[in-house]
Amino acid sequence: MPSRKIRNTLALALLGLLLERPMHPYEMASTLRERYKDTSFKINPGSLYDTVEALAKHRWIEPVETVREGNRPERTVYAHTELGRQEFVAWLDELVREPVAEYPKFVAAVSYLGALGPERAADALEERARHLAERIEGADSALAETVGKGAPRLFMIEVEFVRHAWQAELDWARRTAAEIRSGSLPWPETF
Amino acid sequence: MPSRKIRNTLALALLGLLLERPMHPYEMASTLRERYKDTSFKINPGSLYDTVEALAKHRWIEPVETVREGNRPERTVYAHTELGRQEFVAWLDELVREPVAEYPKFVAAVSYLGALGPERAADALEERARHLAERIEGADSALAETVGKGAPRLFMIEVEFVRHAWQAELDWARRTAAEIRSGSLPWPETF
DNA sequence: GGTCGTATAGTCGGTTCCGACTAATAGGGA
DNA sequence: TCCCTATTAGTCGGAACCGACTATACGACC
Numbered sequence: 001m002p003s004r005k006i007r008n009t010l011a012l013a014l015l016g017l018l019l020e021r022p023m024h025p026y027e028m029a030s031t032l033r034e035r036y037k038d039t040s041f042k043i044n045p046g047s048l049y050d051t052v053e054a055l056a057k058h059r060w061i062e063p064v065e066t067v068r069e070g071n072r073p074e075r076t077v078y079a080h081t082e083l084g085r086q087e088f089v090a091w092l093d094e095l096v097r098e099p100v101a102e103y104p105k106f107v108a109a110v111s112y113l114g115a116l117g118p119e120r121a122a123d124a125l126e127e128r129a130r131h132l133a134e135r136i137e138g139a140d141s142a143l144a145e146t147v148g149k150g151a152p153r154l155f156m157i158e159v160e161f162v163r164h165a166w167q168a169e170l171d172w173a174r175r176t177a178a179e180i181r182s183g184s185l186p187w188p189e190t191f
Numbered sequence: 192m193p194s195r196k197i198r199n200t201l202a203l204a205l206l207g208l209l210l211e212r213p214m215h216p217y218e219m220a221s222t223l224r225e226r227y228k229d230t231s232f233k234i235n236p237g238s239l240y241d242t243v244e245a246l247a248k249h250r251w252i253e254p255v256e257t258v259r260e261g262n263r264p265e266r267t268v269y270a271h272t273e274l275g276r277q278e279f280v281a282w283l284d285e286l287v288r289e290p291v292a293e294y295p296k297f298v299a300a301v302s303y304l305g306a307l308g309p310e311r312a313a314d315a316l317e318e319r320a321r322h323l324a325e326r327i328e329g330a331d332s333a334l335a336e337t338v339g340k341g342a343p344r345l346f347m348i349e350v351e352f353v354r355h356a357w358q359a360e361l362d363w364a365r366r367t368a369a370e371i372r373s374g375s376l377p378w379p380e381t382f
Numbered sequence: 383g384g385t386c387g388t389a390t391a392g393t394c395g396g397t398t399c400c401g402a403c404t405a406a407t408a409g410g411g412a
Numbered sequence: 413t414c415c416c417t418a419t420t421a422g423t424c425g426g427a428a429c430c431g432a433c434t435a436t437a438c439g440a441c442c
Contacts, residue, residue, distance in 0.1 A: 004401095008428065009299035016303045026391050040302045042294050045392065046430050054427085075391070092307060095300035096315035099322050099360075102295055103233045108200035109286035110349040111231045112207045116283060124287035131290050152379045158301040161363055168359030169290075172352055188343045199398070217421050236422065237400050245398085266421075383442105390437075398429070407420075412413100 005087075006058055010051045012095075013041040015060060015080060015088045022064050022079040025052050036142065040158050052078065060084035106169075118180050118187045125177040132170040139163040196278075197249055201242045203286075204232040206251060206271060206279045213255050213270040216243050227333065231349050243269065251275035297360075309371050309378045316368040323361040330354040 017028050029043050055061045061084050066074040080088075106128075113121050139159055146156050153160075179185040205219050214222065220234050246252045252275050257265040271279075304312050330350055337347050344351075370376040 004427080009294060009296055010429095012299055012303065016306065019306070024391085030390085037302060039292070040294065040298045042292075042429090044430055046394085046432095047428075049392070050428070050430095089306060092300055092303055093311065093315055095296050096304070096307070096312070097318045097322075099319060099326065099357075100296060101230070101233075102293075103200060103231065104293055104295075105200055105286050105291060107231045107349050107353060108203055109283055110352050111228060112203065112283055113287070113348055114345050115207065115210070115280060116287070120284065121287070124284055127288045128290060131288075135290065153376060154305050154379060157304055157367075157376075158298050161301050161367075162298060164363045165356065165359060166290075168356060172355045176348075176352075185344060185348075188345060195397085201399095215421090221420085233399090235400055237402095237424085238398080240422070241398070241400095386439105386441085388438090388440105391435085393434075394432095396430085398427100400425105400427075402424095404423075405421085407418105409418085410416090412415085 006051075006054055006060070008047075008051055008054070010041050010043065010047055011055055011060075012088070012091060013037060014048075014051060014055065015084055018061055018078060018080040019085060019088065022077050024067075024075040024077045025049055026075070028052075036156070036159070039162070055084070060087055114187070122177045122180040125173045125180075129170050129173040129177070132166050132173065136163055136166050136170065139166070197242075197245055197251070199238075199242055199245070201232050201234065201238055202246055202251075203279070203282060204228060205239075205242060205246065206275055209252055209269060209271040210276060210279065213268050215258075215266040215268045216240055217266070219243075227347070227350070230353070246275070251278055305378070313368045313371040316364045316371075320361050320364040320368070323357050323364065327354055327357050327361065330357070 013032055014028050017023060017031055023031065025048055029045075029048055032038055032041060032043060052061070056063065056078065059081055061078045061080050063076045064079045066076045116124060139162060143156055143159055143163070147153065176185065180187075204223055208214060208219050208222055216239055220236075220239055223229055223232060223234055243252070247254065247269065250272055252269045252271050254267045255270045257267045307315060330353060334347055334350055334354070338344065367376065371378075
C-alpha cells in the first residue's frame with residue numbers, strides 16, 4: 001500500500017465507471033467518450049494505464065480476470081473493491097464541498113494583461129469572447145440533443161455547469177474589453 | 192535547444208518578472224508572493240528550480256552572474272533574453288485569445304454528482320456556496336486595500352476576474368441545490 | 383484478393399510536477 | 413549568551429502526465 005492517496009481526477013472517473021460493472025482499461029476510456037465525459041476528464045492512453053495501475057496498487061480496484069481473444073495480448077478486466085467504493089464517495093463529497101485552488105491558464109495570462117498594451121489586450125479579449133460564444137452554442141446543442149433522447153438532466157449536469165461558467169467568462173471578457181476601449185480601465189506606463 | 196516549447200504557466204510568471212529586472216530564483220518567488228500573484232500561479236520550490244532550468248535551456252533567460260554571500264551556496268541571477276521577450280508576448284496573446292480545455296476538479300465531481308444522492312449532494316453544494324462566499328469577501332477586501340493604496344486597477348485585474356468567476360460558481364451551486372431540494376431536478380435510481 | 387481506413391488495445395521514454403526535507407543566517411527575547 | 417523562530421535558499425526522489433509510436437482485426441471498396 002503506497003504512501004499518498006490518489007488525487008488524480010481520471011482515477012475518479014475510472015472508479016466511478018467500475019462501480020457500474022467490471023471493465024478493462026480500453027473499455028473504460030471508450031465508455032467515457034460515449035458519454036461525453038471526455039470534456040470533464042483528460043483521457044490520454046498513457047495516463048489511463050498509469051492510473052489503473054495506481055488504483056490497483058491502492059487496492060481501490062482489483063483484476064478479476066484476464067481474457068484473450070485470438071492471439072492478441074491479454075486484456076485485464078478490473079472491478080472495484082469495497083474500499084474503492086468507500087473512497088469514491090468520500091472523495092466526491094470532499095470535492096464538491098471544498099473549493100480547492102486551481103491555476104487556469106487564462107488567470108495566468110490576465111495577470112500579465114498589461115504587457116499586451118491596451119489595443120492588443122482588447123482585441124484578444126474580444127476574440128476570446130467569440131470563441132466562448134461558439135462553445136456555449138455547442139454545449140447548448142449537446143444538451144438539447146440529450147434531453148431530446150429522453151435522458152435525465154442529471155446525466156449532463158456538468159455540461160450545464162460548464163456552460164454557466166463559460167457564460168460568466170464571456171461576460172467578463174466583453175465587459176473588460178469595453179472598459180479598455182472606453183478608457184475607464186486606465187493603462188499605466190509601467191506594469 | 193530542446194524539443195517542445197515551454198507551456199508551464201509558472202514559466203510565464205517568471206519570464207514576466209525578469210522583463211522588469213534580473214533576479215535569482217528565490218527572489219522571483221518572493222516577489223510574486225508580495226504581489227499576491229501566488230493565487231494565480233502555483234509556486235512550489237521544486238517546480239521553481241525545474242522551471243528556471245527549463246527556461247535557461249530554451250534560452251528564454253540566461254544566467255548573468257553568480258553572487259556569493261558569506262559561505263552560503265552561490266545564487267545565480269538570471270535575466271531575460273531577446274528571444275524570451277518575444278516568446279513571452281506571443282504566448283500571452285495566444286493564452287488570452289484561445290480558450291483551452293482544462294479539467295477542474297469541481298467539474299469532475301459534478302460529473303458524478305448522482306452518486307451522492309439528492310440530500311447529500313444538496314448539502315455539499317450549499318457548503319461549497321458558503322466557502323465561495325468567504326473567498327469572494329476576501330477578494331473584495333484585497334481589492335479595496337490595493338485600490339486604497341493608490342495602485343492602478345490593472346495590477347489586480349486577475350483578482351477581479353477570479354472574483355467574477357467565483358460569483359458565477361456560487362450562483363450555480365445555490366441554484367442547483369435549490370432545484371434538488373424542490374424536486375425540479377429529478378434523481379434517477381441508476382446513474 | 384489486395385489494400386485502405388477505422389476501431390481496438392496498449393507500450394514506452396521522457397518531461398513535468400510535487401512536497402517533504404535540509405541547512406544556514408538574522409533577529410528578538412529570556 | 414543562548415535559544416527559538418522566521419526567513420532565506422535550495423535539493424531530491426518519486427508520482428503524475430504526456431503523446432508519439434506499435435500492432436492486430438475487420439469491413440468496405442475497387
